[in-house]
Amino acid sequence: MTDQTTNPIAFVAEGTIPPAPxxxxxxxxxxxxxxxxxxxxxxxxxxxxxxxxxYLLLKGVVPWVFNGVWDASSLAECREILAGKSGAxxxxxxxxxxxxIYGFKYPADAYWRPNLAFVLxxxxxxxxxxxxxxxKMLIFTALYPFIAFWLIWGGTILAxxxxxxxxxxxxxVFQKLGKNSFAAGFFGAIIVALxxxxxxxxxxxxxxxxxxxxxxxxxxxxxxxxxxxMLGVTCVSLSVPLGIALALGRQSDMPLIKWIxxxxxxxxxxxxxxxxLFVASVMLSYFFPPGSSVDLFLRVMIMITMxxxxxxxxxxxxxxxxxxxxxxxxADSLGLDYPQAMRLIILxxxxxxxxxxxVNVAVGLFKDTTLVSVISMFDLxxxxxxxILASTEWNGVYWELFGFAALLFFxxxxxxxxxSQWLERRLATDHR
Amino acid sequence: xxKSVILGVATIAGLAAGAAAAGTVDDVKARGKLNCGVSTxxxxxxxxxxxxxWQGFDVALCRAVAAAVLxxxxxxxFVPTTTKTRFTALASGEIDMLSRNxxxxxxxxxxxxxxxxxxxxxxxxxxxVPKALGVGSAKELDGARVCIQTGTTTELNLADFFxxxxxxxxxxxxxxxxxxxxxxxxxxxxxxTTDASALASTRATFENPDEHILLPEIIxxxxxxxxxxxxxxxxxxxxxxxxxxxITAEELGxxxxxxxxxSAGSNNPEVDRLLGTEGNLGEMMGLDxxxxxxxxxxxxxxxxxxxxxxxEETPIGLARGLNxxxxxxxxxxxxxxx
Numbered sequence: 001m002t003d004q005t006t007n008p009i010a011f012v013a014e015g016t017i018p019p020a021p022x023x024x025x026x027x028x029x030x031x032x033x034x035x036x037x038x039x040x041x042x043x044x045x046x047x048x049x050x051x052x053x054x055y056l057l058l059k060g061v062v063p064w065v066f067n068g069v070w071d072a073s074s075l076a077e078c079r080e081i082l083a084g085k086s087g088a089x090x091x092x093x094x095x096x097x098x099x100x101i102y103g104f105k106y107p108a109d110a111y112w113r114p115n116l117a118f119v120l121x122x123x124x125x126x127x128x129x130x131x132x133x134x135x136k137m138l139i140f141t142a143l144y145p146f147i148a149f150w151l152i153w154g155g156t157i158l159a160x161x162x163x164x165x166x167x168x169x170x171x172x173v174f175q176k177l178g179k180n181s182f183a184a185g186f187f188g189a190i191i192v193a194l195x196x197x198x199x200x201x202x203x204x205x206x207x208x209x210x211x212x213x214x215x216x217x218x219x220x221x222x223x224x225x226x227x228x229x230m231l232g233v234t235c236v237s238l239s240v241p242l243g244i245a246l247a248l249g250r251q252s253d254m255p256l257i258k259w260i261x262x263x264x265x266x267x268x269x270x271x272x273x274x275x276x277l278f279v280a281s282v283m284l285s286y287f288f289p290p291g292s293s294v295d296l297f298l299r300v301m302i303m304i305t306m307x308x309x310x311x312x313x314x315x316x317x318x319x320x321x322x323x324x325x326x327x328x329x330x331a332d333s334l335g336l337d338y339p340q341a342m343r344l345i346i347l348x349x350x351x352x353x354x355x356x357x358x359v360n361v362a363v364g365l366f367k368d369t370t371l372v373s374v375i376s377m378f379d380l381x382x383x384x385x386x387x388i389l390a391s392t393e394w395n396g397v398y399w400e401l402f403g404f405a406a407l408l409f410f411x412x413x414x415x416x417x418x419x420s421q422w423l424e425r426r427l428a429t430d431h432r
Numbered sequence: 433x434x435k436s437v438i439l440g441v442a443t444i445a446g447l448a449a450g451a452a453a454a455g456t457v458d459d460v461k462a463r464g465k466l467n468c469g470v471s472t473x474x475x476x477x478x479x480x481x482x483x484x485x486w487q488g489f490d491v492a493l494c495r496a497v498a499a500a501v502l503x504x505x506x507x508x509x510f511v512p513t514t515t516k517t518r519f520t521a522l523a524s525g526e527i528d529m530l531s532r533n534x535x536x537x538x539x540x541x542x543x544x545x546x547x548x549x550x551x552x553x554x555x556x557x558x559x560x561v562p563k564a565l566g567v568g569s570a571k572e573l574d575g576a577r578v579c580i581q582t583g584t585t586t587e588l589n590l591a592d593f594f595x596x597x598x599x600x601x602x603x604x605x606x607x608x609x610x611x612x613x614x615x616x617x618x619x620x621x622x623x624x625t626t627d628a629s630a631l632a633s634t635r636a637t638f639e640n641p642d643e644h645i646l647l648p649e650i651i652x653x654x655x656x657x658x659x660x661x662x663x664x665x666x667x668x669x670x671x672x673x674x675x676x677x678x679i680t681a682e683e684l685g686x687x688x689x690x691x692x693x694x695s696a697g698s699n700n701p702e703v704d705r706l707l708g709t710e711g712n713l714g715e716m717m718g719l720d721x722x723x724x725x726x727x728x729x730x731x732x733x734x735x736x737x738x739x740x741x742x743x744e745e746t747p748i749g750l751a752r753g754l755n756x757x758x759x760x761x762x763x764x765x766x767x768x769x770x
Contacts, residue, residue: 075637076747079639095482096482099480099482104480104484105480105484220511278516278517281517282516282517282520282521282524283520286520286523286524374514374516375514375516375517376511376512376513376514376517378472378512382472385472385473385608385610386472386473386479386512387472387473387479387480388473389473389610390471390472390473390474390475390478390479391473391475391479391480391481391482392475392476392479392633392636392746392747392748393482395475395633395634395636395637396613396637396638398610398614
């Protein structure tokens with residue numbers, strides 16, 4: 001018989017020990033705190049110092065924001081309402097809201113026009129940004145610039161229509177002639193477009209804009225964040241294709257094209273943007289006869305586009321240089337001609353590499369649009385620095401206004417950067 | 433032979449210039465709008481209100497000129513200019529006149545080729561200090577930290593003033609008036625110096641304006657006035673005499689309230705000449721008889737404009753000081769309408 005007392009083994013477990021919860025200080029938030037915030041003397045000190053700093057910051061900011069006055073007609077009234085308490089005077093934002101967004105001269109009963117243009121812009125850029133969407137939507141994207149122009153500037157609908165017809169005819173000519181010779185197609189398209197615009201421009205009756213369904217708004221009346229958005233969107237979308245062309249031109253074997261591109265890029269990159277803006281606003285009016293100058297918005301748009309195109313060209317050149325030579329040779333060996341090789345083999349890879357750089361330039365460009373305030377255009381910052389701070393009611397309000405401007409720009413720039421990260425993940429096909 | 437060619441060319445150039453010079457009055461009339469350059473925003477002098485309508489002391493002069501020439505005080509296209517773009521805008525013909533608190537100096541007149549058509553505000557550089565500093569005169573500011581806008585005449589004036597009084601200071605360079613307000617309130621400098629009108633309007637925005645005082649010394653001359661291009665004498669006359677009409681109207685007691693009554697005829701011949709009930713002063717300038725009456729009606733005489741935009745009743749609260757009529761110890765002295 002078995003006798004337990006004689007068994008030489010003192011203890012035998014007859015089952016598994018039931019799982020116990022980990023010790024209190026090795027789990028959950030306590031463990032996390034110990035590991036991450038208080039893992040040593042130095043880290044503990046740093047944590048405490050940071051907490052104090054954050055507390056001090058919030059102690060100032062939180063009451064300032066929550067005591068904020070949203071309804072007053074002047075800074076003095078704000079101060080009366082606050083009666084010595086610390087608090088923001090957000091009333092300036094609510095009272096001058098339309099001025100901050102649309103500028104001070106855009107007609108108030110036409111605010112729906114830029115609003116609609118903005119919503120349509122989201123629809124128009126969607127198929128460009130997200131290529132899962134149906135490709136048919138690109139037709140609307142192509143029409144959008146003309147619709148937006150008509151909505152924002154108003155006037156006769158014939159002007160954007162003539163412009164559209166010019167582009168369509170030019171495209172058709174390019175398709176037809178470009179098959180045989182690129183040069184014939186290219187220059188033929190330009191000539192045909194110019195002819196269409198000339199004839200169309202002559203056909204538009206004098207004073208057609210005066211009784212148009214949408215009253216015309218001159219460029220000088222545009223302003224506020226709307227102006228930043230318009231400059232940012234048009235300049236980015238124009239400068240990407242221009243930048244690609246410049247980058248390819250710089251790599252060209254044809255000396256004339258190569259040197260034109262090199263000189264253009266190096267000249268523009270060697271000059272500060274603000275200098276170009278001054279040239280656009282001040283110097284050009286010396287060269288035109290009085291009264292026949294080119295629209296200021298157009299001049300500024302051309303300058304900013306040229307500026308960012310030069311930078312984007314260099315970014316894309318980086319992408320092109322990063323491609324192994326074998327890719328070019330592979331394209332040649334398949335018998336593709338230059339446009340085909342670029343379109344199908346080289347550019348898709350080069351552009352993918354260049355995305356972070358292009359986005360960087362785009363974000364920088366969008367913020368640079370505030371520089372137009374120094375040439376007396378009333379963009380968001382221009383509105384704040386000029387009319388609003390110079391009004392007797394709101395002179396002396398700084399944090400609220402500039403904080404608001406920073407917030408608007410942050411929202412847009414952060415979305416751009418988030419989109420580009422999504423795009424990079426989406427296009428990641430290599431094995432890194 | 434050569435000489436005659438040169439003379440001929442010079443004559444033609446002169447004729448062309450003459451034709452162009454006579455042009456601006458006709459240009460403005462043909463256009464039906466006055467292009468007037470103003471500041472992008474200066475408290476009390478030029479700023480659009482919440483409805484986007486330009487208001488201010490400099491703006492009022494544009495309206496008066498438009499009323500005199502075109503008969504409509506609202507027929508003005510205000511072209512906002514910065515300190516950097518103002519002169520090129522005028523020289524290139526983008527604007528017909530500049531009414532933008534611009535100091536009349538020798539070089540702007542002779543070198544930049546502009547014609548100042550009068551002075552609508554006599555300004556000068558002053559000092560603002562906190563009361564707690566216990567200073568009563570700028571000469572007691574030895575060793576003070578002074579907030580000063582860089583690259584301006586105020587910087588040079590300040591250096592001159594301290595050197596001539598044998599005292600020292602420590603400059604704190606700032607870029608804009610807005611930055612200066614913040615620096616001064618934060619105590620980064622003991623003294624803020626700029627034009628006295630700007631100091632007054634800055635002080636008016638403080639939470640506790642009573643804790644700061646303006647020192648009595650004014651250390652520079654800053655006559656601010658409207659200007660036109662050199663050589664446009666007829667147009668210059670229109671601007672000059674519109675301003676003079678506003679000043680004379682105050683001197684003679686013609687206000688926007690009693691002008692209709694006075695236009696019917698008064699027993700003062702100068703009033704009658706000014707308002708066009710007597711004589712043909714308007715005709716001499718190529719305008720109709722009641723040009724000055726319209727200019728005065730646009731916003732009031734000089735005193736009314738001053739009181740409404742920058743005077744003691746407004747938050748800016750400027751005293752008339754040098755800008756009082758000569759009969760009251762100021763410098764406003766319009767040549768007679770005769």
